[in-house]
Amino acid sequence: MEKVTDLELTPEAMLRMGRSAVDALVEHIMNLPDAPRSNLDDGQKIAKSLWEKPPEKGMDFESLLDLFMNKVIPVSINTPHPAYMGYIPGGGLYPSAIADFLGAATNRFTGAWFAAPAAARLEANVLEWFTQWMGYPKSTRGILTSGGSLASFSALVTARKHLLVENLSRGIIYSSDQTHYCVMKAAILAGIPEQNIRLLSVGSDFRAVPEYFEKAIKSDLKKGKKPFFLVGNAGTTNSGAVDPLLDLAEIAKKYKLWYHIDAAYGGFFNLCKEGKKILKGLDKSDSIVLDPHKGLFVPYGSGSLLVKDGELLRSAHMLTAEYLMDHMIPEGEVNATEYSPELTRSYRGLRVWLPLKLFGVKAFRENLAEKLHLTRWMYERFLEEPGFECMAVPELTVIAFRYRPKKGDVEAFNRKLLAYIVKSKKLFLSSTLLHGKFVIRVCILSFRTHKAEVEEAFEIIKNAAKKLDKE
Numbered sequence: 503m504e505k506v507t508d509l510e511l512t513p514e515a516m517l518r519m520g521r522s523a524v525d526a527l528v529e530h531i532m533n534l535p536d537a538p539r540s541n542l543d544d545g546q547k548i549a550k551s552l553w554e555k556p557p558e559k560g561m562d563f564e565s566l567l568d569l570f571m572n573k574v575i576p577v578s579i580n581t582p583h584p585a586y587m588g589y590i591p592g593g594g595l596y597p598s599a600i601a602d603f604l605g606a607a608t609n610r611f612t613g614a615w616f617a618a619p620a621a622a623r624l625e626a627n628v629l630e631w632f633t634q635w636m637g638y639p640k641s642t643r644g645i646l647t648s649g650g651s652l653a654s655f656s657a658l659v660t661a662r663k664h665l666l667v668e669n670l671s672r673g674i675i676y677s678s679d680q681t682h683y684c685v686m687k688a689a690i691l692a693g694i695p696e697q698n699i700r701l702l703s704v705g706s707d708f709r710a711v712p713e714y715f716e717k718a719i720k721s722d723l724k725k726g727k728k729p730f731f732l733v734g735n736a737g738t739t740n741s742g743a744v745d746p747l748l749d750l751a752e753i754a755k756k757y758k759l760w761y762h763i764d765a766a767y768g769g770f771f772n773l774c775k776e777g778k779k780i781l782k783g784l785d786k787s788d789s790i791v792l793d794p795h796k797g798l799f800v801p802y803g804s805g806s807l808l809v810k811d812g813e814l815l816r817s818a819h820m821l822t823a824e825y826l827m828d829h830m831i832p833e834g835e836v837n838a839t840e841y842s843p844e845l846t847r848s849y850r851g852l853r854v855w856l857p858l859k860l861f862g863v864k865a866f867r868e869n870l871a872e873k874l875h876l877t878r879w880m881y882e883r884f885l886e887e888p889g890f891e892c893m894a895v896p897e898l899t900v901i902a903f904r905y906r907p908k909k910g911d912v913e914a915f916n917r918k919l920l921a922y923i924v925k926s927k928k929l930f931l932s933s934t935l936l937h938g939k940f941v942i943r944v945c946i947l948s949f950r951t952h953k954a955e956v957e958e959a960f961e962i963i964k965n966a967a968k969k970l971d972k973e
């Protein structure tokens with residue numbers, strides 16, 4: 503028989519590959535401050551040039567690394583940049599990247615406890631820490647997911663199984679119209695008809711109005727519907743608004759609804775005392791979604807769900823099969839697959855565990871508190887500067903603002919202003935609509951963003967607005 507190509511590398515080749523990759527990455531990270539904040543100019547052209555048939559023959563690693571670092575990565579929004587303040591930043595901690603490398607290279611199976619008990623325990627630790635930080639009880643079970651979207655899906659599936667059983671068409675969901683679209687997507691994927699999702703108007707501060715929830719629930723009950731799922735937001739994507747979480751908890755309790763909080767963006771602010779005050783009521787929910795790839799700064803690919811009555815999460819996801827032998831597990835330990843839609847998956851917990859152990863929780867608490875202070879600082883600059891208006895007082899770290907030009911259309915001016923700022927490549931911001939008005943958003947969350955970057959960002963925004971206003 504012909505000799506097959508060996509897919510195992512020599513120790514020298516493995517070391518060379520690892521070193522080249524790490525060298526390139528460290529250089530890349532050290533050069534971040536001078537790199538453009540976004541560069542999509544040739545993105546389409548380069549993307550098109552990369553189309554190819556499956557490569558029959560291999561090639562050298564150095565060329566592939568060069569292609570990735572010097573051709574692929576530069577044409578993108580520079581999301582780990584300290585001046586990236588668009589959408590929801592996080593930065594992407596380097597130790598998490600090392601954790602992914604360690605997890606993949608050792609390739610242990612962590613879907614079932616028995617296959618790697620100690621590795622499973624590290625993931626369980628992470629979930630137990632989240633449980634403690636959210637003020638949830640010991641009965642809580644959780645899962646680590648790829649992001650907030652899939653975590654929301656499992657929350658909905660759990661509530662559906664528990665409260666609706668098979669009767670999906672009657673089940674009604676209530677949330678403010680500021681709720682992230684992933685919750686609606688999760689509901690639809692979970693089989694809830696789209697017309698059963700009530701997106702209720704918010705107040706002038708973009709927070710949910712509890713009376714509207716109660717009114718809608720009563721009206722649906724009268725029609726013979728089955729209200730079952732109520733969503734509270736702990737930090738909306740649009741404006742960072744935190745809903746009146748305690749009031750919503752009361753309503754959910756009164757009408758026996760599942761109370762879910764989307765804390766994908768805001769939940770980890772509960773680690774610092776400034777955030778705790780704002781997030782009062784998180785612990786009153788039945789489930790919470792938290793995204794470590796936002797508030798814990800780990801790279802994209804980390805969401806999580808906590809369910810207060812862990813048995814409900816399990817009963818919604820638990821199936822058995824003859825090929826999954828019934829291995830006994832000790833009291834207090836969990837088989838991840840029994841709580842999750844997944845079986846085989848990456849060793850996701852390590853990318854959260856490693857930076858928390860390496861830096862300690864204090865470092866995260868300080869960074870989160872710093873982002874709240876920086877946001878407050880920038881908000882005050884906006885208030886002082888003639889021409890600018892903020893749409894609401896920021897509760898967390900999003901400022902939604904616009905500039906009122908001396909003449910002309912406000913919306914057209916602000917669209918032009920955002921395009922001008924982004925084109926300068928000195929700062930990246932994004933936009934949204936609030937009560938139908940086009941606004942520019944600043945979101946301060948990257949662990950790399952400190953006072954100097956926020957001061958510079960404000961100067962860039964101010965100078966751009968004044969310059970365009972003179973034209």
Ligand SMILES: Cc1ncc(COP(=O)(O)O)c(C=O)c1O
Nearest residue numbers: 649650651682684738739766767
């Ligand atoms: C408030 C909020 N909820 C949910 C999500 C969805 O999370 P993911 O993108 O991790 O799936 C986001 C994403 O930005 C978000 O900001």
